[in-house]
Amino acid sequence: MSGYTPMIQQYFEIKEEAKDAFLFFRLGDFYEMFFDDAILASRELEITLTGRGGGGTEKIPMCGVPYHSAENYINRLVEKGYKVAICEQVEDPASAKGIVKREIVRVVTPGTVMETKALPSNENNFIVAVVQAEESLALAACDLSTGELYVTHMSQQWNVLIDEVQLYEPAEIIGDAGILDTLKERLNITVPMTPYEVLEQSVAMQLVQKQLKEDEITLLSAPRLSVIQLMITYLEETQKRSLAHVQNIREYETDQYMVLDHYTRRNLELIETVRDRSKKGSLLWLLDATQTAMGARMLRRFIDKPLIDQANIETRLDVVEGLYKNLILREDLRSELAPIYDLERLVGRVAYGSANGRDLNALRLSLRKIPILQQLCQSSQIPALIKIVDGMDTCQDIADHIEQVLVEDAPISIREGGLINAGWDDYLDQLREASVNGKKWLAELEAREREATGIKSLKIGFNRIFGYYLEISKSNLAVLPEGRYERKQTLANAERFVTPELKEKEKLILEAEDKMVDIEYEQFVQLRNNIAGHLKRLQQAATIIAELDVYQSLATVSAARRYVRPQISDHYDLTIGDGRHPVVEAMLEQTSFITNDTNLEEASSSILLITGPNMAGKSTYMRQVALICIMAQIGCFVPAQHATVPLIDRIFTRIGAADDLIGGQSTFMVEMKDIQLMTEKATKKSLVIIDELGRGTSTDEGMAIAQAVIEYIHHHVGCKALVSTHFHELSHLEQTLPTLVNSRMAVEERDGQITFLRKLVEGAADSSYGIYCAELAGLPRSIIGRAYELLTVVEQELPRAVQAKQVKLEQLDLFFDEQVAVTAERVEIIPSKVAAIADNKTEQKLVTELKKIDLMNMTPMQAMQWIHDMKNKLK
Structure with a gap:
């Protein structure tokens, strides 16, 4: 270590915290990877492997990706089952003494992906935690992108646990090494598994108490609390930020639903086809006429877990029947549902602190549809449908707040301004006026200087290094009055100048613009945090919208396909x-x-x-x-x-x-x-x-x-x-x-x-x-013809033997020892053999008995037993 530069030493210290992950080490505008990480990443991401000095005797392997496009590279690694630890600069380089302080701010794993682009919109992305506690097996499944958290437990029934794990099709499984080894042996799916244990129970309990309500915690059984602790601790440790949207535990018993094991779900092609694992051709494909991503995910959960409670089934059927019989209402609902964005994942991004201006405007537009949906349902005269939206929180105050603060066409970036409406913040408006006036002054200065110098091509420009400047082409320098401007920069075809007045104005303009960006960022974060205080309301609204979408989907398909109510x-x-x-x-x-x-x-x-x-x-x-x-x-x-x-x-x-x-x-x-x-x-x-x-x-x-x-x-x-x-x-x-x-x-x-x-x-x-x-399957004619020939031989072989009187009574034992009759036709041949060799009175009696038996309803074993008994009588 002592032989390396301070920066590389810092890298080694941070890498110790993420030994099982790629470390994306922020250096300026790039995330760099070193040593083995660089060698592996260059191969997996197909990027150039280079080297750099780091104080050691040899060059250090290195590769990197631009920070502004890092998300795509991270997603590619995670899709391959890897983890990525993101290490950021956590202090201003300008004020840092020595090496800039850096920390891991997040670890992205297959089960903790939050970026919408990396996730299928119609599928959940579950991480599953499994523990053994108090002679029980407990399971928790969380979709961090939507905030869903399910938990159950069962006795030491591994087959039940395996069914539940496979039901969630997890992107990642966590648990102690022993339980993961057992799962690897029994699971029929390949999934990244992360050995993880809660070492400090007191710390884990504090995290759970911070995340969940006390009354929810006290109702949890010991096994369920144990697996919830494991899940929350892992998420807190890897994400290092708010998980406020993961707060609603959905407890269930495995016997609350119809049990469909992995093979049954596959054989019946409920979610995907057996042949090519595509959605088309599955039951989900047939029934999915949903209009929202939330509805599509809920429909899949319906199919994965059919109900076994008659009252709940009838309630669902009542809603579907009401919509089935009302085409206009059904089409109106579909029309209003179609523009709604993925509220569940938008809310997750708000809680996570990663939502941008476009996300919040998508949230606003979606919330504006809730009163319309509620009105449609309330006027439907369908009691079961009215009950769903009765008392529904439309969240219009949240939509109003977003509309007041945020511009309608907000940019993706939240750190470059252009986010906040005029009239929302007085000081921001003043700075904007100063910026506008300053730029107006610059335009006036440019016009004055052109007139004063006679140089029509004179222009005022700006870059981040030199600020504002006057630019004059070299062909016009001869007519420029000596000493009028202060030389700033020489280019191949032009010279750039400044004046004291321009410097002064530049300072005012740039200060105003810097302050504007900072204030807009602060206002946006404040808006986002304010919305985060209403997560439960938003999640409840999202659930109701998803439910309405599923019902209209089932009704739409049922009506189109002429299905009937069971x-x-x-x-x-x-x-x-x-x-x-x-x-x-x-x-x-x-x-x-x-x-x-x-x-x-x-x-x-x-x-x-x-x-x-x-x-x-x-x-x-x-x-x-x-x-x-x-x-x-x-x-x-x-x-x-x-x-x-x-x-x-x-x-x-x-x-x-x-x-x-x-x-x-x-x-x-x-x-x-x-x-x-x-x-x-x-x-x-x-x-x-x-x-x-x-x-x-x-x-x-x-x-x-x-x-x-x-x-x-x-x-x-x-x-x-x-x-x-x-x-x-x-x-x-x-x-x-x-x-x-x-x-x-x-x-x-x-x-x-x-x-x-x-x-x-x-x-x-x-x-x-x-x-x-x-x-029919297309086998060559030569094979088909030969098969028919062989079949004819087999069918004729034994009758010919009987006609030639080649079958002897004592050979019957050998015949039945070597061949068990397979079809009723083969069993019928047996009395023919016996009749052919019978030549005395005893044998004639046996033949008479043989004619009376019901061969078609005898098993081969019964036929063999009958022949054995008859032989004994003959002896």
């Missing part, structure tokens, strides 16, 4: 008439969607066992049932002719065949873990959807597992379930499970052509049409 029931049965998949229907341009009924009834049909070929619509149908339930419980109308939807506490889905490559788990293992979770967590109020159960292992084992799972759901859980399968033999379960019903996707075969009708009908399918599906 009947919400606290009973068991789920009944849907002519249901449609909302997203698939919306994506179809020329073709109409084929509707299907659903009847899942406790007494007779709690489980639908669906068979049929791939591409016939099984998966679409099952997803559509789940989406209709979710839409109903967020308070939206549903795509059907009619629907009675019971309260669903959780939806389980096992759809798709994606291996967990990161976790090193096969399709089958992932499937079994999903099934295990279902058996552990499903209740009678749950909805289970399993697509092609047991396909990830051998046929016989897969079929055995499928049957066992279905029986478990039927006997022990009793929930509603939709199960699709290619194991047609499982259709026999309809005879032994009273509330299981066979269904199949209808297929029409005519003149060698196969048509998938997409219609769910009763009964079991007798073929999977696999080769036909392969043909």
